[in-house]
Amino acid sequence: MNIELYPLKFEPIYQYRLWGGRKLANLLSKPLPNDGPIGEAWILSDRKDHASKVIDGSLKGYSITQLMKEFPKELMGRLAGRFDRFPLLLKFLDCKEVLSVQVHPSDDQKTYIPKGDTGKTEAWVVLETGNDSRIYAGLKNGTDKQNLRQAIQNHSLADKLHSFIPQSGDAVFIHSGTVHTLGGTVVFEVQENSDVTFRLYDWDRIDSKTGKPRDLQVDQALACIDFNQVDIGPVKAVIETHHTNTEKLFDNEHFILWRMKYKSPFKVGVKNEPTILVCLEGSAKVVCNANHYPISKGDVMLLPADIGECHVHPDAQINLLQIAIPGKDKSKRS
Structure with missing residues (x-):
């Protein structure tokens, strides 16, 4: 099929969660949908049960799963062949109430991961907070398996968790094996393409x-649980040397994420690699090949690897996240 790829936007997939609310509207x-609690909007998902679909253009109705299968080189560029599925899952979460206290396995804990799945490292960018906002991230120092199990039995687990009151704009990295939960917040989440939660x-x-x-x-x-993951707080953003309106929030083996706030045109995308854009505030035109x-x-907008660099022309100030998938040698990736 001779179809030229273009910047792809996807329809969000809403998920009922008993801890959710209605703020994603x-x-x-x-x-x-209806009037129940909606906790999650999966905005880019290559899961068997929930695959994102393109909302416009010549590929309208195509799922990300189909695109990965039919256009692997055009979509993924130098990363083609490394992944059977698109490797990241992107969501917005409306955590009206606190989520369950949970943990995700790491990639090498195969015993606890269903076949074809991965571990789950994730990260949050806080978009909205309230009077009851709290993030629990990591254990308190001195917590071990024995006293943690006892705290669960005594219904006093919160006493073993490190927590803080988040501010809008905070960025929090949750490595696999980290005990965590959050409530009273709306966040953007980027994670490995996994749905394994304990x-x-x-x-x-x-x-x-x-x-x-x-x-x-x-x-x-x-x-x-990685019992060394203790007292996790917001990350310190790294301001880009030549682009002071761009800050790097996360940089690990699974994803690199920048936050960009501009009023004038700026560049996004990388040659021969896919790039994901997520608009948090404002609006713009993304200009590719005229x-x-x-x-x-x-x-959410996926820039296929074939497209390379594009320019963003904001209508006013825009708050945009740019996400890259690291190559095998992450040290060579800027």
Whole structure:
């Protein structure tokens, strides 16, 4: 099939969560379903059960799964062949109530990962906070497997967790093996393309849909915890030397993420690599090969590797995240 790829936008996939709310309606243009709690919008997902679909252009209706299969080189460039699925999962979370206390396995803990899946390292950018906002990230010093299990049994697990009150704009890195949860916040989340979660504790809640508590996986969770992950706080952004309106928030083996705030035109994208743009505030035109593609608050846009560099022309000030997938030798990637 002779189709030229272009900047691709995807339809968000909403997910019911008992801890969710209705605030994603303020972030995304797609209406929320019915009147239940919506905790997550999966804005770029290559999962079997939830695959994102292109919303416009000649590839409208194509899933990211189909694109990876039919246009691997055009989409992924020098990364083609490394991944069976698109390697990242992107979400917006509306955590009206606190999530379960949970942990995700690392890539090398194969015993706890379903075949074809990976571990899960993730990161958050805080978009909105409230009076009850709190992020739990890592354990308190001195916590071990024995006293943690005892705290779960005594319903006092929160006493073993490090926590802080987040501010809008905070960026938090959650390495696999880190005990974590959050509540009273709206965040953007980038993570490995994995849905493996083990719950330690769910605050003794009852799911209104089932009338029962949600299942816990305490033994698996304890086996996957990295007890060295303690007292995790917001990361310190790194201001780019020649681009003071650009700051690097995360740089690890799974993803690199920059936050860009500009009023005048600026460059995005990299030759022969895919780039993801997520618009947090404002609107703009993304100019590629003399064509203009609109992007506005809540949109995710995937720039295929074939496109390379593009220019963003903001309508006013724009707050944009740019996400890259590191190559095998991350040290050579700027």
